[in-house]
Ligand SMILES: Nc1ncnc2c1ncn2[C@@H]1O[C@H](COP(=O)(O)OP(=O)(O)OP(=O)(O)O)[C@@H](O)[C@H]1O
């Protein structure tokens with residue numbers, strides 16, 4: 185066998201091994217969660233809040249954490265989207281492409297997206313104490329918004345940058361203002377990508393534990409206002425897994441299963457939305 | 468001014484007056500001291516070899532050059548006595564007077580109907596019946612109505628390239644401009660679609676001031692009433708088509724027209 189053919193074989197093998205490793209890791213995670221989680225999974229888990237004895241292995245469910253996580257991530261996603269969209273349009277439609285501000289903003293987003301979420305949690309906690317606010321759904325939403333904002337902006341920015349300049353020019357040439365061009369043409373062309381960006385950010389927010397550890401509180405009730413404490417699934421998993429009781433530990437896997445289903449649902453929705461919304465997009 | 472206004476001499480009324488226009492991309496000059504009057508309701512063809520600044524010139528007429536990074540412009544472009552490059556000028560208002568047809572069709576990401584209705588809508592037309600009528604009228608004007616009347620709600624991308632270019636023409640006409648700017652509008656099209664667009668221009672010439680950039684000499688001969696010849700960022704010569712084609716004054720024009728330079 186000559187050298188080039190050997191190289192080819194070697195890299196094919198390498199790719200095969202990598203692919204296998206990824207699939208194995210995925211199957212391992214999903215398998216463990218299913219295997220350990222399914223036996224403790226029941227209707228009560230998703231329809232009831234914890235009773236007093238729940239944390240010792242008694243009756244109840246994690247509805248409080250499901251609702252808490254959805255409210256927290258949902259609220260944070262709405263807040264971030266309201267901030268991200270104008271920023272991304274500002275970067276792409278309003279600014280000169282090579283301006284310092286644009287470059288600096290993009291660089292900051294890259295840096296912020298790489299900051300570990302525990303740092304957001306800690307900074308959020310310090311600010312919360314400075315302002316004299318209690319740990320609550322509201323503070324949690326603010327901290328998670330800050331966490332997912334750079335992720336959302338980066339994802340949206342990448343999509344909007346793909347919109348051809350001629351398209352914005354065609355709109356401008358008809359006498360459209362930049363605002364009209366941004367929201368009627370550019371946002372429309374990038375709509376599937378924007379929807380995906382929002383859902384990616386939601387997925388990141390719903391699964392994050394560290395940012396809400398000190399800021400959202402934790403209790404057994406459903407949150408009834410922005411001021412009330414809110415339990416979240418990641419923290420629920422954390423507490424359950426640290427329990428000395430094996431029954432409660434196994435419930436951590438059931439909670440993880442619920443979280444995984446939520447994230448899976450989000451990904452599937454993203455796929456479907458992308459296909460639906462790209463009907464008019466120009467490729 | 469490099470030449471006395473030739474348009475006046477033959478009794479053509481100017482619509483766009485360009486005065487000492489200079490455009491730089493960074494430090495590199497793309498247009499140097501261009502002055503010309505573009506006649507009202509005639510077809511003006513802009514000719515010249517590749518890279519001579521034809522596109523830059525056309526994009527200066529509606530200030531799209533502004534969108535390029537590091538571009539510098541000096542001079543005046545007067546449309547109905549309003550200076551386009553006056554800092555106080557309202558660009559959207561002036562652009563509304565012009566329809567643009569680019570080299571490759573650039574449909575907007577919406578349905579055929581919405582593409583045509585886009586301009587009227589942003590300029591305040593909300594009435595459904597009025598929009599329906601506008602869309603139909605301008606699609607007919609662009610010669611596309613019969614082909615799309617049954618699928619107005621289909622995406623613009625479902626059309627062929629030639630049809631898309633006519634859709635862009637209809638979209639431009641729908642803002643009821645006085646001027647049509649076209650940058651090599653047929654270069655991406657097959658011969659039949661090209662002929663179609665050319666035919667439309669001939670029909671529209673009495674009602675609109677049309678400026679068309681082209682490198683197809685025969686197309687210019689077929690269409691143009693007035694010709695501007697450019698070379699390396701300078702306007703070498705301009706005048707009525709017959710004069711330029713049959714009796715060019717400048718050596719470069721002569722060489723270009725006889726095919727020595729292209
Ligand atoms: N965005 C830009 N940035 C920098 N230089 C540019 C830009 N656009 C055009 N130029 C330069 O300006 C000059 C004129 O370009 P222009 O596109 O106006 O020529 P053109 O006559 O339209 O050519 P063609 O027939 O090939 O379309 C060229 O030298 C070109 O390299």
Ligand SMILES: [Mg+2]
Nearest residue numbers: 521522523650
């Ligand atoms: Mg060009």
